[in-house]
Amino acid sequence: MSDRRPYPPGPAMGPLKAYRARRKDILGMLTSVAADHPRVAHLRVLNESVYLVSDPDLVHEALVVRSRSVRKGSGFERAIPFLGEGLFTNDGEVHKRHRRALQPAFHRARIAEYGQLMIDIARGLPWHDGEQVDVAESMGRLTLSVATQALFGSDIDDADVIEAREALHEFVSIFQRLGSPHVALLLRMPTPLRRRFEASRIRFDTVLNRLVEQRRAALTDDFLSMLLQSGMTDSEIFDEVRTFVPASHETTANALTWTLWLLDQHPEVRERLHREVDALPGLPEADDMPRLHYTRAVIAESMRLYPPIYVIGRRAQEDLTVDGWPIAAGARLITSPWVTHRDPRWWGDDALEYRPGRWLDDAGEFSQDRPGQPRMAYFPFGMGPRVCIGEGFAWMETILVVATIARQWRTQVLNEVKPLPGPMLRTDGPVQALIHSRTAERRAPDAGSLTAPGR
Numbered sequence: 154m155s156d157r158r159p160y161p162p163g164p165a166m167g168p169l170k171a172y173r174a175r176r177k178d179i180l181g182m183l184t185s186v187a188a189d190h191p192r193v194a195h196l197r198v199l200n201e202s203v204y205l206v207s208d209p210d211l212v213h214e215a216l217v218v219r220s221r222s223v224r225k226g227s228g229f230e231r232a233i234p235f236l237g238e239g240l241f242t243n244d245g246e247v248h249k250r251h252r253r254a255l256q257p258a259f260h261r262a263r264i265a266e267y268g269q270l271m272i273d274i275a276r277g278l279p280w281h282d283g284e285q286v287d288v289a290e291s292m293g294r295l296t297l298s299v300a301t302q303a304l305f306g307s308d309i310d311d312a313d314v315i316e317a318r319e320a321l322h323e324f325v326s327i328f329q330r331l332g333s334p335h336v337a338l339l340l341r342m343p344t345p346l347r348r349r350f351e352a353s354r355i356r357f358d359t360v361l362n363r364l365v366e367q368r369r370a371a372l373t374d375d376f377l378s379m380l381l382q383s384g385m386t387d388s389e390i391f392d393e394v395r396t397f398v399p400a401s402h403e404t405t406a407n408a409l410t411w412t413l414w415l416l417d418q419h420p421e422v423r424e425r426l427h428r429e430v431d432a433l434p435g436l437p438e439a440d441d442m443p444r445l446h447y448t449r450a451v452i453a454e455s456m457r458l459y460p461p462i463y464v465i466g467r468r469a470q471e472d473l474t475v476d477g478w479p480i481a482a483g484a485r486l487i488t489s490p491w492v493t494h495r496d497p498r499w500w501g502d503d504a505l506e507y508r509p510g511r512w513l514d515d516a517g518e519f520s521q522d523r524p525g526q527p528r529m530a531y532f533p534f535g536m537g538p539r540v541c542i543g544e545g546f547a548w549m550e551t552i553l554v555v556a557t558i559a560r561q562w563r564t565q566v567l568n569e570v571k572p573l574p575g576p577m578l579r580t581d582g583p584v585q586a587l588i589h590s591r592t593a594e595r596r597a598p599d600a601g602s603l604t605a606p607g608r
């Protein structure tokens with residue numbers, strides 16, 4: 154029986170062609186579909202009905218207003234055997250209970266305690282003047298150190314932290330491949346990938362058991378101690394730990410990598426950033442955060458153009474309407490920061506330009522509303538009940554790391570870089586860069602106004 158439901162217009166392509174187009178160039182496909190259908194578009198991809206929702210009001214409707222009628226999309230279903238049922242993957246009442254239990258760990262005052270840790274790790278970057286490094290790899294290592302030390306504390310036995318970190322690293326490298334449906338299939342069959350996955354899971358659970366027992370004996374102020382006091386069962390705690398590392402480490406590493414690459418492409422932005430951090434009395438400290446307006450703008454603008462999570466999907470749990478169109482239970486709703494963040498209707502004719510200055514008001518202070526876009530046109534951390542719980546943590550980490558690097562180093566990127574959309578928006582390979590120490594250049598500063606108009 155044919156489905157007589159009215160659909161919003163969409164691209165004229167069959168389900169198989171749409172599937173191929175998505176696999177070949179998902180960013181290009183999303184952009185062109187949204188350009189032709191700027192509010193909501195319908196397309197069939199294989200046997201699924203997919204609605205691409207691009208207008209900020211409708212994004213709000215999909216992620217906030219209709220949040221009770223939708224659940225996480227299929228990417229997350231695929232992640233469950235891997236991550237367990239942590240906050241990232243679970244739904245409904247379980248999600249609400251876990252979110253409530255975890256929320257205190259992310260309060261501003263708690264997060265502030267991690268500031269020094271982030272600064273210490275950024276200052277300890279093993280870079281040397283004149284050497285060549287892969288910036289993407291460096292940022293991956295840095296954010297993994299921040300995540301594991303915030304989680305387990307820094308007083309724990311080094312061998313255990315290294316063991317946990319290595320097991321999680323293996324986990325994360327499999328997670329990075331989850332964007333492909335084949336990986337989900339391979340993980341269900343007795344394949345070498347499945348064996349690697351099981352081995353890393355057993356390895357991780359063994360060391361985590363040991364760490365949990367140590368922490369139970371002597372609670373401190375790390376994230377694991379907080380989980381142990383939250384009333385969750387051990388298996389729920391394990392699932393949260395598995396979630397925490399990929400959720401916090403990959404996303405932040407990508408945000409940092411894109412930022413360093415963009416700074417390299419825009420010397421005038423980098424100079425202005427240098428003026429801000431050079432005006433501090435010494436290396437950036439956690440207390441300097443409120444003064445680092447341009448640094449925050451640099452990062453906000455990077456996540457506008459290169460949002461680490463470029464698609465936020467939902468599946469309708471029941472029949473609902475969006476923009477007046479009836480949507481059947483089971484259909485997929487897709488919102489895309491990549492699309493909405495680059496739309497000239499909200500960001501002006503220079504929407505595709507990297508211009509951190511758009512986020513500063515007349516006093517040179519960062520303002521979320523300054524670009525003049527509708528509020529819902531910027532959502533790198535999602536919105537509604539599933540908004541990123543680590544948003545404050547991520548702002549603090551990216552601001553402190555970028556400020557610390559900018560004060561000490563100048564990176565000169567040597568190779569071409571393009572976005573590679575997988576589960577997250579990564580670079581398509583290493584970002585090789587020559588590292589220059591800024592010590593000498595800071596001795597002869599080029600005075601300039603921080604609030605001077607410009608990018």
Ligand code: HEM
Nearest residue numbers: 241400401404405408461462533534535539541542543547
């Ligand atoms: C620049 C860095 C980050 C970005 C761009 C980012 C982005 C996001 C987005 C878009 C979501 C919502 C996904 C959805 O609605 O389907 C999310 C959820 C989440 N993020 Fe982040 N994130 C970042 C850093 C972090 C950090 C540092 C942590 C932990 C410390 C974290 C933990 C989580 C968790 C646990 C969720 C699930 C929340 C829930 O469903 O209730 N993220 N993140």
